[in-house]
Amino acid sequence: MAWNEPGKDDKDPWKNKGGNNQGPPDLDDLFKDLGNKFGGVFGGSNGSSNKSSNSFPSAVIIVALLVALVVYAYSCIYTIKEAERGVKLRFGEYVGLVEPGLSWKWTFVEHIIPVDVQTTRDLPASGFMLTQDENVVRVEMQVQYRVIDARDYIFSVTNADSSLSEALDSALRYVVGHSEMDDVLTSGREQVRQSVWQELEKIIEPYNMGLMVVDVNFKDARPPEEVKDAFDDAISAQEDEIRYIREAEAYARGIEPRARGRVSRMEQEALAYKQQTVLDAEGEVARFTKLLPEYQAAPEVTRERLYLATMEKVYANTSKVMVDVEGGNNMMYIPLDKMINQQNTAPARTSQPMNSATSQQQPSTTMNSASGRSDRFNSGRN
Incomplete structure (x- = not known):
């Protein structure tokens, strides 16, 4: 049965007394009742003036609205970090990207999802x-x-x-x-x-x-761990094989250049010996070619000079000392033992100074005259 059925006024939720049926109460009356109740709770008197009762609920509502507005405004401010980009959604729909910095969004309407785009x-x-x-x-x-x-x-x-x-x-x-x-x-x-x-x-x-x-x-x-040892052995064998191959290649690369170097050196030495032999032969030919006119002009003198030069070369490599004392009775002291020792240690270096020294000490004993030399040389050749 409905509450507003005729004859059932006692069930009116709005407490409509007197049967006037004026409808729901006014909002001002409702706020006044709430203000009176709060006033009683906070120590207020029900007998206060109507002016204070009317101003209290209005002030509470204004303060609550201001606080809610401040909280909402604070929640609308957000920050995107330097390494991030913000994905903006409005009622769940993508509307754009937000760059780093301080930004504004409508809370409960827009939603921002920050995404790090720089970190690896x-x-x-x-x-x-x-x-x-x-x-x-x-x-x-x-x-x-x-x-x-x-x-x-x-x-x-x-x-x-x-x-x-x-x-x-x-x-x-x-x-x-x-x-x-x-x-x-x-x-x-x-x-x-x-x-x-x-x-x-x-x-x-x-x-x-x-x-x-x-x-x-x-x-x-x-x-797998069950076969790890066998695989380790196989891998070690493969590594040893590769190592031996590398060592053999390194040895081959080291031997081959040395062999090529020896071959090149032997070739160069052969060419040098060839050139030296040819040049020596050409020099001898040129020397004999120049000696031929002199020999034709003075055969005896030329033969004697050649003989002297040859004997000088021969005696330069021996330890013997030849002294010509013919025609003089001068006594000479020659340190033969020292001269022999020097020739044994360095014959090529000391033979010529010895001969020169001997010739300087006894210039007259080498040969007395050209005729005497020719006689001795002829007798020596005989």
């Missing part, structure tokens, strides 16, 4: 994977990336970081699955890293996630 982030990936030659390896890799488009980073996919992690795991398993175990563990690590990088960029390109891959680091790759 790290994302690891690891797990046991099957290689092309059906071996199991545990690979650990890390990708470094940063945000280049804040809007795509927020709206292109549900979670860009999670999507990148799944793409990295997919690219890593694809590359390892198409590589042999020896390449993954030893020599092909750099190639695996480059292949994972290329495959990762190929996977994330259609999604436009607003991310840029900065680097991909190959941290570790190892076989």
Whole structure:
């Protein structure tokens, strides 16, 4: 039954006394009642004047409105850091990007999502994977990336970081699955890293996630613990093989230049000996050619001079001293023992000074006259 049914005035919620049915009470009367109640709570008197009762609720409302306005204005002010860009949403719809600095937004109407676009982030990936030659390896890799488009980073996919992690795991398993175990563990690590990088960029390109891959680091790759010792031995053997090959190549590279150098030196020495022999022969020919006119002019004198020059060369390499004492009775003291010792130690260097000294000390004893010399030389030749 409705409360305003005729004959049921006692159920009127507005307490309409007297049956006048004037409708709901006025708002001023309602605020007056509230003011009287608050006044009683804070020690006010119900018998206060109507003027104070009317001004109190108005003041409370004004103060509350001012406080709410200040709080709302404070909540509308925000700051975007230097390394961030703000994605502005108005009722959930994208309206633009906010640059770093102090800015204003309408609270409860606009929402700002700050996105760091300068920091380089790290994302690891690891797990046991099957290689092309059906071996199991545990690979650990890390990708470094940063945000280049804040809007795509927020709206292109549900979670860009999670999507990148799944793409990295997919690219890593694809590359390892198409590589042999020896390449993954030893020599092909750099190639695996480059292949994972290329495959990762190929996977994330259609999604436009607003991310840029900065680097991909190959941290570790190892076989399972159960077979680790056997693989370590195999790897050591491969490393020894490579080392021995490198040492042999280094030895070959060291021996070959020395051999070529010796060959070149021998060739140069042969050419020099050839030239020296030819020049000596040409010199002898020229010397005899010049001596021929002199010999034809004075045969005896020329033969004597040649004989003297030849004997000088012969005696220069011997330890004998020839002294001509014919025609004189002078006593000479010659330190033969010292001269012999000097000739034994350095015959080429001391033979000529000895002969010159002897000739200086005894100029007259070498030969008395040209006729005497010719007689002695002729007798010596005989």
